[in-house]
Amino acid sequence: MNIIRETKSICPECNKVLPATVFERDGKVWIEKNCPDHGKTKELYWGSYEMYQRASKHSMRGRGIDEPYIRKEVVNCPSDCGLCKDHLTHTNLANIVVTNRCDLACWYCFFYAKRAGYIYEPSLDQIREMAKNLRNQKPVPGNAVQLTGGEPCLRDDIIEIIKIVKGEGIDHVQLNTDGIRLANDPTLARRVREAGTNTIYLSFDGLTPETNPKNHWEIASILENCKSAGMGIVFVPTVIRGMNDHEVGGMVKFAAENIEVVRGLNFQPVSLTGRLTRAERDKYRITIPDVIKRIEEQTDGEIAKDDFYPVPCTGPVSEFVEALTGRVHYELSVHFTCGAATYVFIEDDNLIPITRFVDIDGLFEYLTEKAEEIKKGKNRYWVAIKVLSKLKKFVDKEKQPKGLNLSKIIFNTLLKHNYKELGEFHHKSLFIGMMHFQDKYNYDIERVMRCGIHYLVPDGRIIPFCAFNVIPEWYRDKIQREFGIPIEEWEKITGRKIQDDFYIRGKQEVIVK
Numbered sequence: 001m002n003i004i005r006e007t008k009s010i011c012p013e014c015n016k017v018l019p020a021t022v023f024e025r026d027g028k029v030w031i032e033k034n035c036p037d038h039g040k041t042k043e044l045y046w047g048s049y050e051m052y053q054r055a056s057k058h059s060m061r062g063r064g065i066d067e068p069y070i071r072k073e074v075v076n077c078p079s080d081c082g083l084c085k086d087h088l089t090h091t092n093l094a095n096i097v098v099t100n101r102c103d104l105a106c107w108y109c110f111f112y113a114k115r116a117g118y119i120y121e122p123s124l125d126q127i128r129e130m131a132k133n134l135r136n137q138k139p140v141p142g143n144a145v146q147l148t149g150g151e152p153c154l155r156d157d158i159i160e161i162i163k164i165v166k167g168e169g170i171d172h173v174q175l176n177t178d179g180i181r182l183a184n185d186p187t188l189a190r191r192v193r194e195a196g197t198n199t200i201y202l203s204f205d206g207l208t209p210e211t212n213p214k215n216h217w218e219i220a221s222i223l224e225n226c227k228s229a230g231m232g233i234v235f236v237p238t239v240i241r242g243m244n245d246h247e248v249g250g251m252v253k254f255a256a257e258n259i260e261v262v263r264g265l266n267f268q269p270v271s272l273t274g275r276l277t278r279a280e281r282d283k284y285r286i287t288i289p290d291v292i293k294r295i296e297e298q299t300d301g302e303i304a305k306d307d308f309y310p311v312p313c314t315g316p317v318s319e320f321v322e323a324l325t326g327r328v329h330y331e332l333s334v335h336f337t338c339g340a341a342t343y344v345f346i347e348d349d350n351l352i353p354i355t356r357f358v359d360i361d362g363l364f365e366y367l368t369e370k371a372e373e374i375k376k377g378k379n380r381y382w383v384a385i386k387v388l389s390k391l392k393k394f395v396d397k398e399k400q401p402k403g404l405n406l407s408k409i410i411f412n413t414l415l416k417h418n419y420k421e422l423g424e425f426h427h428k429s430l431f432i433g434m435m436h437f438q439d440k441y442n443y444d445i446e447r448v449m450r451c452g453i454h455y456l457v458p459d460g461r462i463i464p465f466c467a468f469n470v471i472p473e474w475y476r477d478k479i480q481r482e483f484g485i486p487i488e489e490w491e492k493i494t495g496r497k498i499q500d501d502f503y504i505r506g507k508q509e510v511i512v513k
Helices: 049-056 124-135 158-167 180-184 188-195 216-229 245-257 278-284 288-298 311-325 360-375 380-394 406-414 420-428 445-449 476-483 487-494
Strands: 002-010 017-025 028-035 039-046 093-097 144-148 172-177 199-203 232-236 262-269 339-347 350-353 429-435 453-456 462-464
Touching (some): 049 288, 144 158, 158 172, 199 216, 245 339, 288 429, 380 406
Parallel strands (some): 144 172, 262 429
Antiparallel strands (some): 017 028
């Protein structure tokens, strides 16, 4: 055993906070903890120690928040979430659950109403207050919200919800959906777009009915309706070992074929909820390096593992912009094992990762160096001129895709703060990301303290994803039960039955097992 670091975790049986060890064995990274009441648990943490070491070089410590949403002398992570003074990352993306009703029933889902026994649907006033709370966060006001569920399109007032969130100053609104209603209502994509939605965050688990039974038959209509509305889509595949991991490369190619409407993919290795045996966890467990390796294999090396960088690699960009402007800036300071990403361009049916024509490491090192010069008193305008003259050095014009002037885009974004061309960059490229949410078996409190995806809840708290969903008895279920109503009461008030929500394809309810 090669010990990497000591951290804290929780017992998957009783939630007791325990000392934990992250270590390397046989080229993989594991986490182990020992509960005095329930024994030892060893779980795969990352499928490649080599990739873990490379990613760890980009680790950064975020500034956290200036005004914690709870104030206690002693903070016991993760039992005091809300956020707290020890949290290291401001909200990068805020989730608002608008309903726990769903029209599907996927076995790996975190939650849905039929299983919970109650309906949780915050009022419009509560949603408005949540958005205001996010905007009041300091030093960096939250500016991105995902409306999620359940299935948010089951809310009859979803258009009004979008307008409310947008009206509170939220720059980016994304709608997390299975797309069923986008397929069956040709006007819905246009209406959510006009209301202020920027992106459809679309569940998409594979290319065949076997791997994607939830919306395989509806995908063509979803793409067509969103394209007609000028609405961009990000595919969100939940990747499960032995079930759909053989199609990740094909999903990338399918997205590339539809780049006019598909802006990217965000692969999510499955979070194993509930009580599972060691054999069951080994059967389904897949980690970020495993997914990346499969993409490399299934694209014949067009996209390679070294093309991916961990999320906090962007720290030098934030640091430079802050030094140049003298103002605090949005930063992605999540834990380096939480996610990874790359950008890919399509030219003559070839996939060209950005790393093939941009010296990413050199550019980041240069920006860090220039940020330090400004901090030490060098005139920021002279530094800006220097950066302008050097940007082309990091871009290989011969290998750069035709029609792309990346040096100009970087200059306008970093120095002129003109984000219009950055938007054009996103339209020309395909984002390929990974985000692995934790479960009780691989829980690492260091990751929780750096979480950048948070939930807004009606009691005013802002709660990290991997506290909210992984320990539902403390957070998600407790809060939603408090602010929800029993299904029977909801049915009496609305005059509807919850089973009426279930999507019927032919004569069968769509239950994804």
